[in-house]
Amino acid sequence: MQLSAVYGQIEDYKNALAVMQLAYGSGLLTEESEFQRLADLLVFNEVPYRGGQVLEKAIKDNKVKGDEKTYEKLANCWIASGELDKAVEPLQKGADASSSGDLLVRLGEVQIQRQDWDGARTSIERGINKGKLKDTGAAQLLMGIVLFNEKKLGEARTWFARAQQSPKQRNIAENYMKLIDAQQAQQQQSS
Numbered sequence: 001m002q003l004s005a006v007y008g009q010i011e012d013y014k015n016a017l018a019v020m021q022l023a024y025g026s027g028l029l030t031e032e033s034e035f036q037r038l039a040d041l042l043v044f045n046e047v048p049y050r051g052g053q054v055l056e057k058a059i060k061d062n063k064v065k066g067d068e069k070t071y072e073k074l075a076n077c078w079i080a081s082g083e084l085d086k087a088v089e090p091l092q093k094g095a096d097a098s099s100s101g102d103l104l105v106r107l108g109e110v111q112i113q114r115q116d117w118d119g120a121r122t123s124i125e126r127g128i129n130k131g132k133l134k135d136t137g138a139a140q141l142l143m144g145i146v147l148f149n150e151k152k153l154g155e156a157r158t159w160f161a162r163a164q165q166s167p168k169q170r171n172i173a174e175n176y177m178k179l180i181d182a183q184q185a186q187q188q189q190s191s
Helices: 002-009 015-027 032-044 046-060 069-079 084-097 102-114 117-132 135-147 153-163 168-189
Strands: none
Touching: 002 015, 002 032, 015 032, 032 069, 046 069, 069 084, 069 102, 069 153, 084 102, 084 117, 102 117, 102 135, 117 135, 135 153, 135 168, 153 168
């Protein structure tokens, strides 16, 4: 453990990971922080799937608390490794433990990537209603994207108008609104 920490201090993360992986394989990890560190090193060294496996097993074996932060980290491992289906459950568990709606919005984002429009709408709605969001404009933008993909253009436009109030989301929201206007104009010409 000390050797891994030394490698970490000199920013030799590959060797820090190798030593931690050796300790893990030998059953020497006992502290929650050690399992968390191993998962972090795996993600940092671009082995997120293995990080997810380590965290999932540590939670199952009660070596790591299944709290909001751990579930978020586990979900991020699965997302980074392209395992979006595996990210859903930890995001739901983390969201249930959280006082803010951020993880519900993140879950909605994953569901958008999976094209689960009903699930995305429900998650984002719950996240917005739960409140305490770091970026309300992003949640509003995502809701607009869901409704846009469900062909509910009027409702989507309302959400994009809300997202437009956020400086970070303004350009994307405006572009979607232009697209909706163009589609609606085209529909009127066809009628």
